[in-house]
Structure formats: C-alpha cells, structure tokens
Amino acid sequence: MNLMPENIKKSLFKLSGEDYSIISVGSKKIQFYFSTIGLLVLLILLFSFVSALYFTEHLFHNFFADIGVGLVWGYVVTNMYVLLLYTITPEILPIRIRKKDKYIAKSITFNISMVYRIFVVILLALIIAQPLNVLILKPGSKALAYDIKYLLATNPIASINSFIVIAIFLLPIYFKYSIRNLGEFYEKKAVIEKRIIEDDYKDFKIKYSIQLENNILKFNNHVWENLTPFLEKLEKRNPSVYKKYFDEIKEELINEKTEKYEYWADPPFRTIKRVNSTVNNNEADLLELIYQDNTLVEK
Known part of the structure; x- marks a missing residue:
C-alpha cells in the first residue's frame, strides 16, 4: 500500500x-x-x-x-x-x-x-x-x-x-x-469540526447582537416619533411637567449594547446545563460568581 x-x-x-x-x-x-x-x-x-x-x-x-x-x-x-x-x-x-x-x-x-x-x-x-x-x-x-x-x-x-x-x-x-x-483520525476531525462550529456560532452571536440592537433602535425611534407630538403640546402647557416626562422617556429609550444570553455552559453544543448561583451579601461570593460565569462563557 x-x-x-x-x-x-x-x-x-x-x-x-x-x-x-x-x-x-x-x-x-x-x-x-x-x-x-x-x-x-x-x-x-x-x-x-x-x-x-x-x-x-x-x-x-x-x-x-x-x-x-x-x-x-x-x-x-x-x-x-x-x-x-x-x-x-x-x-x-x-x-x-x-x-x-x-x-x-x-x-x-x-x-x-x-x-x-x-x-x-x-x-x-x-x-x-x-x-x-x-x-x-x-x-x-x-x-x-x-x-x-x-x-x-x-x-x-x-x-x-x-x-x-x-x-x-x-x-x-x-x-x-x-x-x-x-x-488518531477522529480526534483530529473532532477538533476541526468543533472549531468550525464554534467559529460559526461566534459569527452568529455577532449578527444576532447587531440585529437586536438595530431592532431596539428602530423601536426607540418609533416611540419617539409617536410621543413627540404629545410632548410638544405638553411643553407649551406645562414646561416643568414636560421636562420631567421627557427625562424619564429619554432614560428608558436607550440604544443599549446587547449580547446573546447563554442558558448552557458549553454553547452551541448545549450538553452542560448552566448552574444558577445565588449571591450572599458579601464581596467574596460576588467575585466568585463573576469569575465562575466568565469561565463558563469561555468554555
């Protein structure tokens, strides 16, 4: 051979x-x-x-x-x-x-x-x-x-x-x-296929976040367009009340940066359930939870 x-x-x-x-x-x-x-x-x-x-x-x-x-x-x-x-x-x-x-x-x-x-x-x-x-x-x-x-x-x-x-x-x-x-062979193949899937999933998450942020932006703009006529009327009649509601609406309608939440510890394969942790009122438990979540996301 x-x-x-x-x-x-x-x-x-x-x-x-x-x-x-x-x-x-x-x-x-x-x-x-x-x-x-x-x-x-x-x-x-x-x-x-x-x-x-x-x-x-x-x-x-x-x-x-x-x-x-x-x-x-x-x-x-x-x-x-x-x-x-x-x-x-x-x-x-x-x-x-x-x-x-x-x-x-x-x-x-x-x-x-x-x-x-x-x-x-x-x-x-x-x-x-x-x-x-x-x-x-x-x-x-x-x-x-x-x-x-x-x-x-x-x-x-x-x-x-x-x-x-x-x-x-x-x-x-x-x-x-x-x-x-x-x-030998299937181990190499698994590494290659896993990397391809993970890379594609990262691209998907980026596109997902961009699409979601665009939808939020469109929604915020749509709400502003609908509320503007009423705010203008309110401003003429009562500027102080107008200012109050304007600030509240502006604070609510923020074009936020988003990221897809992962319910699983090993996305996109989803074989390990993510552990839900509770935090007590002390700094050590909070830091432990933060680093644990970061580890799960990296995996």
Missing part, C-alpha cells in the same frame, strides 16, 4: 467517505484502513456496473444502451453508498440526551437513524447481488426475475453470494468504526 502513487491514494481516500486532507497527514495504519475502504468502494462500483449491465441486457438487447445504463446505474449506486458511508460514522461532537429531568452528555453511535441507514446499505447490496447470481450461476431461463427467484429458492450458492456482497457493502462501515479505536 505504501508503494501506491499519491494521486491514487488520494482518490481512494475520497472514496472512503471521509476528509482526505485529514487522512493524508495520518499514520500509515490509518491510511491503510482508508485505502482499503476506498478499494472496497471501487469493488462495489464494479459490482454495480456489471449487475446493471447484465440486467439491462435482458431489457434492451443493445450494447450501447446496456453500457450507458450500466455506467449511470453504477455511478448512482456508488454515490448513494459513499453518501451513506459518510453519514455512518462514530459520533465525534458532544451531544446530549435527557435522563429523567437532567441532561447528560453522551456519545451515541447506535440509534434508529443508524439502523435505517444500515438497512438501506443492505438493501442496495441485495439489489446488486441478484443479477450477479444469475450471471454467475446461469440457470438457463431467459426471464431474469424468474431466475432470481428460482436461484434463491433452490441454490444455496446464490444465498452465499448474496451474503458475500452484503459483507463487502458492510465491511467499510466496520473498518470506519475500527479506525476509531486507533485514537
């Missing part, structure tokens, strides 16, 4: 359904795993092409139509598979689940969504495997659907072939979860 040209290795890394730029700086063992996954995806592409080619041969009996449909079908199935493979990955970002009345941070790798995606992978493998069974075992009939049904009912080799194809489709998933135990 080390003798493989770099451009071929990068292509295999991309087919693995993970970020090839992170894989490229990983250890040789990590690169070997992902290269193997890429080779399996190439094998799946070949299976898809041959399966579609043999299937369409029974429909069109035309060489160019068979080749065209085979290429399109192989491309579609492989892209669907790579997309599923990219989504079937160990959890690398903090998530939260509710347990009774508390939220706790936990890494969940097996859930309903995962079962559904694996089911789709197995379904694709079964669809691809059946025309291959007919091609390999050649039962003799010209009705493809009948041949598929007949082989599965009477020939154990057809079932074995189907399981082999399913295993090839599932092996990359197994390898991806095995890579997690090596303790």
